[in-house]
Amino acid sequence: MIGGVDFCTVPSDNEFMFALTSPLADIKGVGPTLAKRLAKLNLTTVADLLDHYPSRYEDFSRFARIAELKVGERVTLRGKIQLITSRRAWRRKLSITEALVGDGTGTIKAVWFNQPYLAQTIKPGNEVLLAGMLTSTSYGLQLEHPTIEPIEQGGLHTGRLVPIYPATSQLTQRFLRALVARALPLTKNITDWLPLEVRKPAQLPTLNTAINTLHFPPSREQLQAARRRVAFDELFLIHLKSIQAKRTLHKKQALTIPFSEDTKRLVAALPWALTNDQRQAAWEILKDLGKDQPMFRLLQGDVGSGKTVVAGIACFNCVQAGYQAALLAPTEILAVQHFRTLSQLLAPWPITLALLTQGQHRLNGETGEVSAATIKRKLAQGEVHMIIGTHALLEKSTAFQSLGLVVVDEQHRFGVGHRQTLISGHRPTPHLLSMTATPIPRSLALTLFGELDVSVLHHLPPGRQPVATRLIAPAEREQAYELMRQEVGKGNRVFIVCPLIEESDTLGVRAATAEHERLGREVFPHLKLGLLHGKLPAREKAHIMEDFTRGATPILVSTSVVEVGVDVPEATVMAIEGAERFGVAQLHQFRGRVGRSERPSTCLLMTESAKPKGLERLQALVKYSNGFELAEFDLRTRGPGDLLGETQSGFLRLRFAELANAELLKTVRQAGETLSKLDATLARWPALKAKISQETFHPE
Ligand code: ADP
Numbered sequence: 001m002i003g004g005v006d007f008c009t010v011p012s013d014n015e016f017m018f019a020l021t022s023p024l025a026d027i028k029g030v031g032p033t034l035a036k037r038l039a040k041l042n043l044t045t046v047a048d049l050l051d052h053y054p055s056r057y058e059d060f061s062r063f064a065r066i067a068e069l070k071v072g073e074r075v076t077l078r079g080k081i082q083l084i085t086s087r088r089a090w091r092r093k094l095s096i097t098e099a100l101v102g103d104g105t106g107t108i109k110a111v112w113f114n115q116p117y118l119a120q121t122i123k124p125g126n127e128v129l130l131a132g133m134l135t136s137t138s139y140g141l142q143l144e145h146p147t148i149e150p151i152e153q154g155g156l157h158t159g160r161l162v163p164i165y166p167a168t169s170q171l172t173q174r175f176l177r178a179l180v181a182r183a184l185p186l187t188k189n190i191t192d193w194l195p196l197e198v199r200k201p202a203q204l205p206t207l208n209t210a211i212n213t214l215h216f217p218p219s220r221e222q223l224q225a226a227r228r229r230v231a232f233d234e235l236f237l238i239h240l241k242s243i244q245a246k247r248t249l250h251k252k253q254a255l256t257i258p259f260s261e262d263t264k265r266l267v268a269a270l271p272w273a274l275t276n277d278q279r280q281a282a283w284e285i286l287k288d289l290g291k292d293q294p295m296f297r298l299l300q301g302d303v304g305s306g307k308t309v310v311a312g313i314a315c316f317n318c319v320q321a322g323y324q325a326a327l328l329a330p331t332e333i334l335a336v337q338h339f340r341t342l343s344q345l346l347a348p349w350p351i352t353l354a355l356l357t358q359g360q361h362r363l364n365g366e367t368g369e370v371s372a373a374t375i376k377r378k379l380a381q382g383e384v385h386m387i388i389g390t391h392a393l394l395e396k397s398t399a400f401q402s403l404g405l406v407v408v409d410e411q412h413r414f415g416v417g418h419r420q421t422l423i424s425g426h427r428p429t430p431h432l433l434s435m436t437a438t439p440i441p442r443s444l445a446l447t448l449f450g451e452l453d454v455s456v457l458h459h460l461p462p463g464r465q466p467v468a469t470r471l472i473a474p475a476e477r478e479q480a481y482e483l484m485r486q487e488v489g490k491g492n493r494v495f496i497v498c499p500l501i502e503e504s505d506t507l508g509v510r511a512a513t514a515e516h517e518r519l520g521r522e523v524f525p526h527l528k529l530g531l532l533h534g535k536l537p538a539r540e541k542a543h544i545m546e547d548f549t550r551g552a553t554p555i556l557v558s559t560s561v562v563e564v565g566v567d568v569p570e571a572t573v574m575a576i577e578g579a580e581r582f583g584v585a586q587l588h589q590f591r592g593r594v595g596r597s598e599r600p601s602t603c604l605l606m607t608e609s610a611k612p613k614g615l616e617r618l619q620a621l622v623k624y625s626n627g628f629e630l631a632e633f634d635l636r637t638r639g640p641g642d643l644l645g646e647t648q649s650g651f652l653r654l655r656f657a658e659l660a661n662a663e664l665l666k667t668v669r670q671a672g673e674t675l676s677k678l679d680a681t682l683a684r685w686p687a688l689k690a691k692i693s694q695e696t697f698h699p700e
């Protein structure tokens, strides 16, 4: 909110009364209610607050005199209140506060709605700063909803580049600004972890300066420099981290997994030929497995490019060598699917596969449930050769006899901690294959992950048709439903994804349940509809997916649980309700659930919104069919520092770095080289080392 919402400033106090690590709740003026609201934004300590950067700035840095005011210009003016009154407009339930402000060159009227207390806090004779835009109304020229602050406290909300913080969750901008302003002096205590040997030649400001500038930029130029610094930091830390990770890994001993002739047979028996990309990737992986150093490889391929079978080949080769393989999936639905796919693929071979999730424990070849304890025992004794599961695989009690290979599917869904748990604690260190659909632009990959091995599936399997993507406005709904009926008539399947509607309904269960009921009653009374959401018991989820796959319920209404990985080749329609509520990356993942066979498919982005920004995003999906182009669009259009909402579920979790910035990428690379030459172990810069170890981004 930019208007003069409240006149509150947090009471000033001795700056040394709190430290960077102090809880915000301990600060005078931040009561339990405000602390709770801050916590909603993940802001619990002073340091968190300082790290919460504005997403944009309102430029009120230009001061003007009343006589020079022009309609439509954003300015700040200094003046004296001559008159201020508040009244009720009785017909509309509205209170109107009006003030007359003069500055010697003239007077101007300022108007606020529903802020009657302004007339109580501001009195005639007060000298104030007013920031706003002169508008021409039927009542004449006036400033509508200008931000106002007393001249003696001035400089936070007016007369400058005014910070606007993202998603404030019931906190006013004024409150946040005032709180940040009180915390900023503590930046004095922050040590800059970036070595001078890097900072100087790269012409970067100190961390301290950068933080202060980002919150309250003295000028556009300084803001630019501050942003460059934090963007640099982001990329540089990832760069160093990946170099270090590789170095550590290279010191470790791994099991040497020889190439098995049976693997050739497995490939020859596939129902289709591998694409050249799959062949190449599998070959690179198998070569890595043959080394006595652990593999550290990323398999990157757009949704539907066929990563699973490549992982399957690697696991098979590992098992043939007498070692165990584990495949970690982010959702239960996906784990079950992988278990099925791989059980089928490996059916001709005497291999025991297990499925282990919170709710499901199974072995291939046995129809019923097996206890988790049985699976774990068999795993520890080496009787289970390959295990597929979710987080349950990470439990301490899940022990292996000789784990040779870990595959992590949809790696961006896991934290580094998770992956570490799976590979650490095993001697020798297992080989690691991570799979992702996140497209990483090449220039970035070279700089950041130059040390990481990447295999790429550039093309989809042959015969795939691009998914036709359409925006569906409310008036076109009936047409969309008709298309779904036709597709079902042809023996195909339809996904209908519902968004979260209320915040309290965190898993969207209610939205999906209601929509399922409505569609069944009003739209598809003669068709069978399944309902899938995360709250259902595991067994039921599996049945529902099975009914859908078989075609018993050709329409599946679901929450976003089907976002990643789900593979039902007969599905030809993906309809996404409230599409504008999802991020580009998520929408692309949803769309990837169709177009998985030679049948033509459609993705319907159903929206009721007319917000241009949202529509621009949806239009991008219509325009670009591959993830790479979408990722570039995503990076181009989102503002730097736009760190909440869409971006967090976006393609790359970078807050500031703009990847199109070749100059910055080059600077990062050079800085890396500089440090390597001086001291490759980085021991010379303990603060930097500490910072890298805190870095949570992990490339693999
Ligand atoms: P993703 O890369 O998204 O994980 P999947 O591994 O789920 O993709 O594969 C998508 C679909 O393509 C699956 O139905 C799979 O059986 C099929 N598939 C994989 N490789 C090929 C191929 N070489 N030719 C034809 N179909 C393939």
Ligand code: MG
Pocket (backbone or CB within 6 Å): 307, 308, 409, 565
């Ligand atoms: Mg997949």
